[in-house]
Amino acid sequence: MNASLAMKDQRSLFHAVTSIADNASAGPFVLTKGKGSIVTDEHGRDYIDMGAGLWCVNIGYGRSEVADAIADATRSLNFQHLFGGAASVPAIELADRLLTLFRTRANAPEMARVFFGSSGSDANDTAYKLVLYYHNLIGKPLKKKVISRQGAYHGLTYAAGSLTGIDAYHKAFDMPAPGVLHVEAPHYYRGARPGESEADFSARLVADLRATIEREGPDTIAAFWAEPVMGTGGVIPPPTGYFEGVQKLLAEHEILFVADEVITGFGRTGSWFGTGHYGLKPDIVNLAKGITSAYLPLSATIISNRIWDVLEHTSATAGAFMHGFTYSGHPVCCAAALAVLDIMEREDIVAPVAAKGERLLAGLRSRLKDHPFVGDIRGVGLMAGVEYMADPAAKRDFAGMAGHKIVAGHARTEGILTRALPWMPVTAFSPPLIISDAELDEALDRYVAAAERAIPALEAMASA
Known part of the structure; x- marks a missing residue:
């Protein structure tokens, strides 16, 4: 009766596309509410959801008209x-x-x-x-x-x-x-x-x-x-x-x-x-x-x-x-x-998407252009990806293609949710289409901070 949410999760819930071993050791990431482009975890901490869930919460969270x-x-x-x-x-x-x-x-x-x-x-x-x-x-x-x-x-x-x-x-x-x-x-x-x-x-x-x-x-x-x-x-x-x-x-x-x-x-x-x-x-x-x-x-x-x-x-x-x-x-x-x-x-939600996407892509490219492990930055509309490599010049991947996962982990610590993709070493962005320019800029600040924090770990991986 007094078990925590994490304990209940670990003894009851079978997660999709999840390492059972990792969830058993680290526990779940539990979100409790969302509004617009922001989601909140069980501890009350807010995150800018730059994934729109799984590419899907286009009009944002908490729209009372839909409810x-x-x-x-x-x-x-x-x-x-x-x-x-x-x-x-x-x-x-x-x-x-x-x-x-x-x-x-x-x-x-x-x-x-x-x-x-x-x-x-x-x-x-x-x-x-x-x-x-x-x-x-x-x-x-x-x-x-x-x-x-x-x-x-x-x-x-x-x-x-x-x-x-x-x-x-x-x-x-x-x-x-x-x-x-x-x-x-x-x-x-x-x-x-x-x-x-x-x-x-x-x-x-x-x-x-x-x-x-x-x-x-x-x-x-x-x-x-x-x-x-x-x-x-x-x-x-x-x-x-x-x-x-x-x-x-x-x-x-x-x-x-x-x-x-x-x-x-x-x-x-x-x-x-x-x-x-x-x-x-x-x-x-x-x-x-x-x-x-x-x-x-x-x-x-x-x-x-x-x-x-x-x-x-x-x-x-x-x-x-x-x-x-x-x-x-x-x-x-x-x-x-x-x-x-x-x-x-x-609300003509689609019309501003191209400009918002250009703002996001331009920001990523200008602020990560000197990152030693960023190979490519690409996107269209509000879909963007940053591809990481151990040696971008030689297009050499990190062992196990794990570098982008380290960046995604730091990003969550910084208060931004971005997805580490499973086939290629890319962190993906697909925020709600209603995201504001101010939220995009704040998300960019947090992501760049995460990418920089990851450099020591990426250097160690690249030389291993």
Whole structure:
């Protein structure tokens, strides 16, 4: 009865993506409240949340309008499924609104229908099943392989986890699944050859993708998966010409393009959607995180007319679409999303994101330019990453790629939350989109102090 929160946690809670040994020795980091861009721990200490949770609390913490919408929806109709043609008003209204937003804000008039889930992982699983289903319906049952990228993050359910291109998530789980292939990540800083321009680097990666397709057989490749900006893999914006070349190649071989906008959707890049930001023309788009600003779990898979027309025209013979979840289109979650979209549009939250991102990126670059272990600083919108190396000139990593974790630890001590990423030695920034310039500047001060405090430990690691 008198056990501390830490003791209760250690004897009861099974944490996601956590070292069991580390949690047993160090205990949990417990947060108790949040407001705007600030979160507070169990001891009353405040932190600037430069991760927006996990890339998701876009409109900030503690918005009473969203809480009121959730309460009203719970009192009105706390649950309704979408099976057998059943629906609720919030699910219908949200689907219609998402299509309108995507068609107008992402220049994607070809998008046709919305399928709801609860997470980015299940959205990618839904898309995976749709890809297989579509090719079966059009009489191409051999088109079953899918291509993703090294360093990609698409979730951690079995199909989504297989699409994810980070070995740590596969270890001991028998992943990736057969038929999931991974090609090189478009990381110009690490991957470019001496003297190679971004355009030439992109052309080489497209040529490598072509070689993979030809080796496997174009008639066996069903789809290509990509985040408009790779997030968990290292905050990697696409180099010049990359998506233009990829999309041309996919069209040549009638390979579907799935855009994973779980992170980039709803303003993160400085545009409403990464699809519009980079001129993409996907067949399927997956959304989550910012759709409710993480106030409740919800995801959406948007499919194009290319796929919907086949599903619609074969329905009488193929039978019911036998896929779904109990909580697909949950009315309370959809009501939360509608409230979030109201706030985003009313307050024009997306418009200032590009300028805020430029302020953050310029500050990081100017103040860390002489740091002996910073290799690259990059970003787009309110997504930024600082990449650490034992020897930036030689692009030599720290053993175990642990240097960035030391910096992230010091950052928390300084009162700023930034994430040490799992595939590349990068600390990532993705603050709430509503963060103020003053908060950005304060976060920058704290982060620079943390990076400087880490230098002695990094020097010892670099020489070990």
